[in-house]
Amino acid sequence: MTEKGNNFTDLVTVGRITTAYGVRGWVKVHSYTEPMDNILQFPNWRLRGPKGWETCQIDAGRHHGKGLVVHIKGIDSRDEATQFCQCDIAVVRDLMPVLEPGEYYWHQLEGLRVVSHFQGEVYDFGNVAHMMQTGANDVLVVRGGADRRERLIPYLPGQFVLEIDLQAGVITVDWDPAF
Structure with a gap:
């Protein structure tokens, strides 16, 4: 085998x-x-x-x-x-089945850099360490960045997740860096 x-x-x-x-x-x-x-x-x-x-x-x-x-x-x-x-x-x-445009497998998101454009400022939060399911919605577990914090960002496209660029390896979010 x-x-x-x-x-x-x-x-x-x-x-x-x-x-x-x-x-x-x-x-x-x-x-x-x-x-x-x-x-x-x-x-x-x-x-x-x-x-x-x-x-x-x-x-x-x-x-x-x-x-x-x-x-x-x-x-x-x-x-x-x-x-x-x-x-x-x-x-x-x-x-793996081909997804519709705007749909992603978790493995495609893991490892991507996460940046926030919050109130006109750009923050680098680090990379998606993994994804987790919470029942209400999926969550990006983001680690690293300048402040070395772990952040849990709801995976809600159009609300907190603004853009996913697989080619550039970046997820753009609207997330308060204090959270």
Whole structure:
């Protein structure tokens, strides 16, 4: 299952295997996709575990409670399934669906520089460390900048997020530097 010599730099993390489920090789999955079952549209996964990246195929998956359970092809016992617990799940970036103009995947925003044009002044807040979901809206977690502060900026395009320029690597926001 291990792919050696392949370039895994063009992968997007889409979830994580949390634990084994049942006795027939199924695992529980925490999906980062929205909606969560979109992760099932990718039958070929890359799993990052202690041995590095490995390729596997998913031959079944379904909702279970508030989450998902998945069967990895060729894994037919609980003991075999436990080797994948706590592994990140990634897919090849080129397989991600094309978004509408003005829509972005989180991985596209992470790492971008964030600047604020607040009351006529320009402030460099640093870079998007990661994104998080709060229920009401997504949030940019921004770290660095001149004052070395961490800022939580609601990802609300048109309200706080004024412009996203992927080519320049900059997100322009309207955010008070005191927050």
